[in-house]
Amino acid sequence: MTRIAVLGSTNMDLVAFVRRAPRLGETVTGREFRTVPGGKGANQAVAAARAGAEVSMIGAVGSDDFGARLRAGLADAGVDTGLLRTVDCPSGTAHIVVDDDGGNAIVVxxxxxxxxxxxxxxxxxxxxxxxxxLLQLELPLAAVIAGAEAARRHGVRTVLTPAPAQPLPHELLALTDLLVPNEHEAAELTGVADPRTAAEELLRDVPEVVVTLGAAGALYAARGARPVTVPARRARAVDTTAAGDTFVGALAVALGEGRPVPDALTWASAAASLSVRRAGASSSMPYRAEIDAL
Structure with a gap:
């Protein structure tokens, strides 16, 4: 079984469903509200665990009710929470608006x-x-770099999701084995709108890149190899929250099992396709049998 450690965030998602998102200064009426365990780190941990990996979560929750629920949600998904700290402050939260097209806007x-x-x-x-x-950017950068340094010392593959997008220090890129931005993050990191060209730019700093393209699928690029594009599965999107995290978690499992890159991308794309058909973050993530069936 593939063993995956996740160093990342754990948030309670406060989700409002609306016909359309409000413009600045505008108030709209929502049709539903939910609280759903989330956070990019926790999402990737749940996705990988449901996809069949042995997963450990490293991070922190607060000493509040949200913290207890977040810990319980990870444990229910089969994630080892022994290294998830409880600290005397509020748990992280993500305030999410989801419109009728499945699009979202998020404040963390x-x-x-x-x-x-x-x-x-x-x-x-x-x-x-x-x-x-698995690393993301919702923890302080010092912790992300420390995690990448530890992985490099012990020969462990590092997969970095550069979200929320921000300038990445060279020392972190030098410690990254696989970078997985979405097309918007890739453009922000490189200043290049075309995903294929952006991937080529990113290969100057990291050996492998996967750019997720939403409904258009995913693009894989590696130094000295021809790029590979895998189309996405068709799906009517109900909520795209955590689709990227589902993809990363499933991809890490597939690569850990030694699957060829095209097969791993296809399997991860199937997982992401299943997740957008359901509302919520971790609550939307598919189990291994569902991914295999699709």
Missing amino acids: VPGANATVTALSPDDEARIAASDAL
Whole structure:
């Protein structure tokens, strides 16, 4: 079984469903409200666990009710939460508006996530015992770099999702084995709108890149190899929240199992396709049998 460590955020998603998102200064009436466990780190952990990996979550939740629910949700998904700290402050939250086309707008308040600035010896030991480390940018950058350094020391594959998009220091890129931006993040990182050209630019800093393209699928590029594009599965989108995290979690599992890149991309795209057909973040993520069936 593939062993995956996730160093990342854990948030409670506060989701309002509306016909259309409000413009600046405007108030609209929603039709439904839900609280759903989320956070990019936790989402990727749940996605990988449901896809069949042995997953450990490294991060922090608050000492509030949200924290207890977040921990329980991860445990229910089969994620090891032994290294998920509880700190004396509010848990992280994500305030999400989802429109009738499945699009979303999100404001993240880090809360407890902001306290994760370094690794403990137990954190590093868990990373060392893993096949891959999944990283995102909803924790302080110092912790992300520390995780990538630990993975490199122990020969563990590092998969970085550069979201929320921000300038990436060279030291982090130098420690990244696989970078997985969406097309907007790739454009922001490179200043290039075309995903294929942006991927080529990113290969100057990292050996492998997957650019997710939403309904158009995913593009894989590696140094010295021809790019590979895999189309997305057709799906009527109900809520696209966490589709990218579902893709990354499933991709890490497929690559950890030694699948060829085109097969791994196709399998991960199927997982993402299933997730957008359901509302919510972690609640929308498919199980391995569902991915295989699709």
